[in-house]
Structures are given as C-alpha cells and as structure tokens.
Amino acid sequence: MVQILCVAEKPSIAKAVANHLAGQVTTTSARGIAWIKNYEFNFNFNAWGHSSVCFTSVAGHVYEKDFESRFRDWQGCSPQALFDAPIVTTVANNDKKAIVRNIEEKARSASILYIWTDCDREGEHIGTEIREIAMKTNRRIQVVRARFSNIERAHIINAAHHPFALDERQAAAVQARMELDLRLGAAFTRLQTLNLKPIIKHLLTEEKSVISYGSCQFPALGFVVDRYFRVKNFIPEPFWGLRLSHTKDDIKVKFNWSRNHLFDRMVTTILFERCLTARTATVTSVQTKATSKWKPLPLTTVELQKMGSKYLRMDSHRVMTIAEQLYTKGWISYPRTETDQFDPAMDLRTLVTRQTQDPNWGLFAQNLINGGFNQPRSGRNNDKAHPPIHPVNYVVGTSLTEEERRVYEFVVRRFLACCSEDAKGSQTTIHLLFGSEIFSATGLIVLARNYLVVYPYDRWESSQVLPPFIHGETLVPTELRMEEGQTTPPGFLTEPELISLMDANGIGTDATMAEHIAKIKKRNYVMTQPRGRNGGGGRGGTGNADAPAREGQGGTGVQEFIPTTLGVALIEGYDKLEFEKSLSKPFLRKEFELQMRAICEGRSTKNDVVHQELEQYQEVFVKTSQQMGVLKAVRLFPFTTFRSCIRNSAMDSCVSDHLIEYRYRTREC
C-alpha cells in the first residue's frame, strides 16, 4: 500500500479533513506536543489507489527569520548594517521543534507528501516549509498540494482526488515580504529608538519601551494623525437653505429642498423670495413604490471587527480573541476570512436547524426551515481559503462567558439574517413645485421586517404616515423659512473607520489588522476615548443646519482614536523630511503589494523585488539619519498628550509651528 503523509496548516483542518476522508481513524498525539494530532486511516486516492494515510498538521509558519547573533545586539552594529546583515532561519520554540520532529519521522516511511495548507500566499509558503522538513529525512518524497476553499465533505473529497503542484512564485513573494519586514522593521526601529529615546523618555510609558517602525503600524498611525489634523484644522463654512412644512389632516409634513443648501446667501434669499411671491405650490408627483432593505452579506473578519467595535462594546483585538476561543471550542467557523460568499454546495439548512433550540432566535430559525430559507447574498470577495464566518454548532448562552455570548449571538444572528429575506417596505415620495423650487417629502411604511426580526443591529423604521396628496393639487404651504447653518468637522477616527482604511489600503491582513491597532496603542502612539468626549467631532460631513447629531446608534460607545504627542511627532517629523513617499503614508506598502503580485505572476523575482525595495528604503533611511534633528523636534513638546492641546489651541499652533520651523533654526517653545 502507498504511504501518504498529509499535512495541514492548522490542527482543526487536519481533524476535519481526516474525518471526511476516513471510514475509521486512529488518533494519536505527536510526540512531545499533545495538541498536534496524527490521524491514521486508509483512503482510496484516484492517483495512487488504496493508500495508508497519516494526516497531521503544523500551526502556521514553522520557521522564523532573524539576524545572525552578532547583529542582534543593538550596540554591536549600526542600524544601517541591518540592510545587508546575514539572516538565519530558526525553529522558534519547543512546540515548533516537536512539530518538525513529527513530520521528519512520518515522512521517512511515506512516498507522497500531500500538503493541505490554506490556499493563499502564506499557505503556499508554509507548504514549502513543510516540504523542506519532509525532505530532510526523505529526499525522494513526491510533493503535491490540495486545492480547497471550504471543509464541506464533497469539496474535500474532490480535492483529495485532484492534487496540484505548490505555487513556488507565491511562496517566493512571501519570502520577499518576510525579509523586507524584518530588515526595515529592525533598522528603523533601532534608528528611532537609539536616537529619540534619550530625549523623549518622559513620553514613554515604560522604561524598556521602544519606538518601533513597521510597514503596517506606521501607515495605521498615519491614518489616525491625518484625521486628527483634518478635525483640528477644520474651518466651518456657513450655508443657507429653505425649509418648508405643510400641515394637512393635522399632520405636519416636512419637505426637503432639492438643492439641500447653498453657500451663497444672496442667491438663497432670491430663491426664497420667489417662493414667497408664488404663494401657492403645486404637487407635481406622488409616487408610491415597493422598496426593500437588503439583508447583510455573509460575515468576514473585517466586518466582524467593525461590528464588534460598533455594537458589542469590544475593540477589534478583543473581538478576535473571543472569536478565536469560540472557534477553538467548535462553536463557530474559522474567524479569519475575507470571503463574503457561501459556496452554493454548502449545506446551510443543517446549520440553521442547529439553532432552532435557542430560546431567543430558535423560532426564527425554525421558520427558516419551514420555508422561509433564502440563499445568502454573495459579496465580491473570496479568499479561496475559508468560508464566511458562521455558527457551526449550537451552544447555550449560559455556558459561555459574557463576552463569548455576545460574539456568538452576533455571529448566529448575522448568519440567520443572511439566510432570511430582505426587509420589505413601501415608500411614498411627494414632489412640490413652489415658485422655481422643488421640494420633496418621503414616507416609509415597513411592511415585512423579515431579516430585521433576528438582526437588531440594523435599523429600518416606518416614518410618520404622510397624509394623502394628489397629483396636480395646489396648496398654500403652512410655513417657509430660510435657515442658516454651517459645515461641521468630521469626527476623530473610530476603530471601524480605521479598519476600513487599513482594509482598503492593504495594510495588514484580516488576521493582523487588530494587532497593528493594538500595537500603536501599546507603543503610546495613539490613545482611545469614547466618542463624544472633548468636542471637535462626532457629527460627520457637511450636515444640515438642524440635522441631529447621529451618535453611534443607541450610544453603544464607539471608541475614537487620538494621536499622542509622540505619534504626531513621528508622522509630522517624517512628513517634514519631504520624501517623495512618506513612511507614514500607505503608498509604500501598496506599492510593495503590487511587487508581490508581480512575483506571483512571474513578472518579477524575489531577488529583484527585495533589492529594489531595500535600495529605495535605504535612501529614506540615510536621509532620516542625516536629518534626525527634524525628528528630534519631539523634544519641543511639553509633557502632555495632544488631547490637552485640543483644549488649548494657542499651545497647539505653537507646537505645529515649531515642527515646521525646526529645520531652519532652533528655538525653545
């Protein structure tokens, strides 16, 4: 019988796939590491016939890269030496060593290595690591990989019968990423820390803290600082608008002006007077049409994190920690996914059925099973590695911690909403012609709440009922006023907004975005506060004069990010150095993303990309070292955070002025 060694990226996949393939499984723990299991069974592969299989796993990357020991000592070399210091590959810890030993042993007797890592770039690279380990004890082992995007039985069995080759290019792209992140992260972190720490000790929270640079944490910080200055430098602009209301059948109907508002008082006044002169208005249209509010898309990691900070009173990092616990315990599916479409072959009804026993949403689930089920909408993303986040098994809320319960409830409700029907309503729009101006009023009647019943995170309410109007009817409006308002500044960046920005700019992956955010907090680059404190924002955009401030629906306390003195100084400092591409902006990372894609598509090679990128960054590094004085302007800041600067605008401008001035002359604040 052919001996086949299968290796997955994570223990849960090994378990799930083995169970699909096997009739009977023998499970043992790998030597020296209890949580890595070896599943042994027989399977009849198309390619190799009846085979004896050992299915095991790694747990993410096995190897880590670091500099040769003499370059690990901060005093032992200049930070710039890290641009070409030799890099060694090591197995990080004892657990990983046990994982390596396990694969070495199992590979010895196998003739085929079948790799079951995730089908993404990192997964491809982990595949090459596994190959390397196996070939240490068995040079002639034949290596293939499985291509799969979910762990449905039929899909997995099909993948088992159709092996592919590892994608060397994707693995090479990851190698490039690793080398660049290591060299640049270490070099700039040491440069900043060694030069700046002595003069800004008072701004650091801990003695041993560092002033780190990372290709993800800096752009993330950049977004926070950028928004901070947009709020701070905002200049309100006055505008004028017309507000019309008419009372009919004892119902006061407010009409909106089709021009919304104008920034010219004179013009608004003229239009206002034209309306007054006209005296009567004519109903030009009354339209009633069916409308609907779409049910949400299947749940991705990014969306889970955003919703977590909006509705679950947890920051993104906390949400992920909790989601991982729920995943490990087997209640929800893998929580790190970019996919917002369910595979049509997936059996969703069974998953819905498992929720029918819940006292809160069980009835809703039962109704779906009794005929209300609708296939979920499909979004645009598919990472080909994982399905959208969904509940796998039912667990009663009382056996979870309070935080676990909230996240589980959200995942379940979201899933049930996806399998439900859009909410249906009827919307009536009335247009009035008054003088030369058009006004409109709309009324909404929600007819069927459908998915909203199980998904309280969305709001869609019937508006006030409109009195009947008839096309062509004339009327003398009860009231017409000209009102003045002004534009309002955006709010400080909230966590959902920050996550959206990182997502849109390719900063970090779904699995790491929350970590980068946590890191810039830990480094004391940013701090958070509940929205609404300290003025200056929270209204968003150029609102209407009397538009109510839309505080985070129901006051769930979304957090907003404010940069600290240190955070502002770093970003401002680099901006003042006037590189073509500032380290704080996402361009460099985005460009690097394109380079990685070029490697994957064979248009470029790992070595070319690494050399080219290192050269570019080294230029920035040298200029930064030469002009360290600009960054050292941090010294001019008083011992304070920028939050107090908001209250004291005089000091605030003093700080900014000095940063600009510092390049030309030295002055005390």
Place this chain on the structure above:
DNA sequence: GCAAGGTC
C-alpha cells in the same frame, strides 16, 4: 528590546 505573518 526591533517587523509581519501564520496559529494554539
């Protein structure tokens, strides 16, 4: 003492 990426 540095990064970002996997995962437990």
